[in-house]
Amino acid sequence: MKKILTIAGSDCSGGAGIQADIKTITAHKMYAMSVVTALTAQNTTGVYGVFDMTPEFVEKQLDAIFTDIIPEAVKIGMVSNKEIIEIMSRKLEEYKISNIVLDPVMISTSGSKLLSDDGMKALIDRLFPIASIITPNIPEASCLSGLQIHTKKDMELAAIEIGKNYKGAVLIKGGHLADSSDDLLYMNGGIYWFYGENVNNTNTHGTGCTLSSAIACNIADNKDLKESVQAAKKYITGALNADLDLGKGSGPLNHCWDL
Ligand SMILES: Nc1ncnc2c1ncn2[C@@H]1O[C@H](COP(=O)(O)OP(=O)(O)O)[C@@H](O)[C@H]1O
Numbered sequence: 149m150k151k152i153l154t155i156a157g158s159d160c161s162g163g164a165g166i167q168a169d170i171k172t173i174t175a176h177k178m179y180a181m182s183v184v185t186a187l188t189a190q191n192t193t194g195v196y197g198v199f200d201m202t203p204e205f206v207e208k209q210l211d212a213i214f215t216d217i218i219p220e221a222v223k224i225g226m227v228s229n230k231e232i233i234e235i236m237s238r239k240l241e242e243y244k245i246s247n248i249v250l251d252p253v254m255i256s257t258s259g260s261k262l263l264s265d266d267g268m269k270a271l272i273d274r275l276f277p278i279a280s281i282i283t284p285n286i287p288e289a290s291c292l293s294g295l296q297i298h299t300k301k302d303m304e305l306a307a308i309e310i311g312k313n314y315k316g317a318v319l320i321k322g323g324h325l326a327d328s329s330d331d332l333l334y335m336n337g338g339i340y341w342f343y344g345e346n347v348n349n350t351n352t353h354g355t356g357c358t359l360s361s362a363i364a365c366n367i368a369d370n371k372d373l374k375e376s377v378q379a380a381k382k383y384i385t386g387a388l389n390a391d392l393d394l395g396k397g398s399g400p401l402n403h404c405w406d407l
């Protein structure tokens with residue numbers, strides 16, 4: 149069985165973070181492991197608290213995993229702060245871990261900050277260089293490129309700008325566009341669009357976490373990056389169409405559908 153590690157924050161309501169990742173990995177019939185970087189108190193209406201793990205305990209979790217079960221792919225989500233990022237980067241290099249999918253989680257869609265200011269620089273300097281692919285959403289791509297993004301053309305310009313400083317693949321997710329949910333992959337100087345059904349469902353809590361975990365599963369399954377993104381998009385569309393409606397706000401996805 150393929151083993152996938154998620155390094156991310158906990159969402160106690162089960163829609164995003166570690167919980168979304170484990171559900172996604174299990175739905176792909178793979179074995180999920182987790183390193184928790186932070187606890188959040190959140191639900192479908194917002195984030196009400198963040199409690200960071202100590203860097204020392206993140207290190208202990210990483211050592212426990214990497215000295216015993218080596219994952220075929222790793223997904224990185226919420227990483228909270230500079231100290232945690234530095235430990236992660238050291239450990240991922242020490243154990244020569246590859247196939248890293250990095251979701252640069254900065255702010256939740258509900259507006260809460262999930263990465264400190266000095267964390268942003270550490271994320272770019274220490275984790276971007278070891279990732280096979282980074283998966284910013286539109287606000288994150290805007291922050292990384294310094295460009296406003298309102299259209300698909302803007303997404304292309306932002307990807308090229310991010311690609312000037314980052315040599316791996318960049319997937320800009322289109323879920324925040326007004327009238328489509330098409331995603332853009334920029335890789336080796338080429339632009340590839342992934343078109344999908346724009347599902348009429350406001351229950352989108354955890355879409356980014358789910359997409360990046362699904363990409364990690366597909367990479368572990370020996371698919372190339374384009375195939376991995378295509379298959380992950382299919383998974384997201386299925387989970388949105390399976391139409392769960394929980395909570396008072398933007399609810400979680402339904403992972404209980406036949407992949
Ligand atoms: N209404 C929707 N219909 C179809 N796909 C969607 C919808 N909303 C988001 N997605 C998809 O979910 C994935 C995550 O995108 P996005 O919501 O932009 O990320 P994030 O959750 O990080 O903000 C992308 O593949 C995007 O295309």
Ligand SMILES: Cc1ncc(COP(=O)(O)OP(=O)(O)O)c(N)n1
Pocket residue numbers: 156157158159164165166188225226253255256257258352353354355356357358
């Ligand atoms: C613990 C935790 N990690 C990540 C997120 C962000 O989730 P994401 O799928 O990117 O998008 P939204 O759920 O914010 O729409 C989170 N909320 N919590």
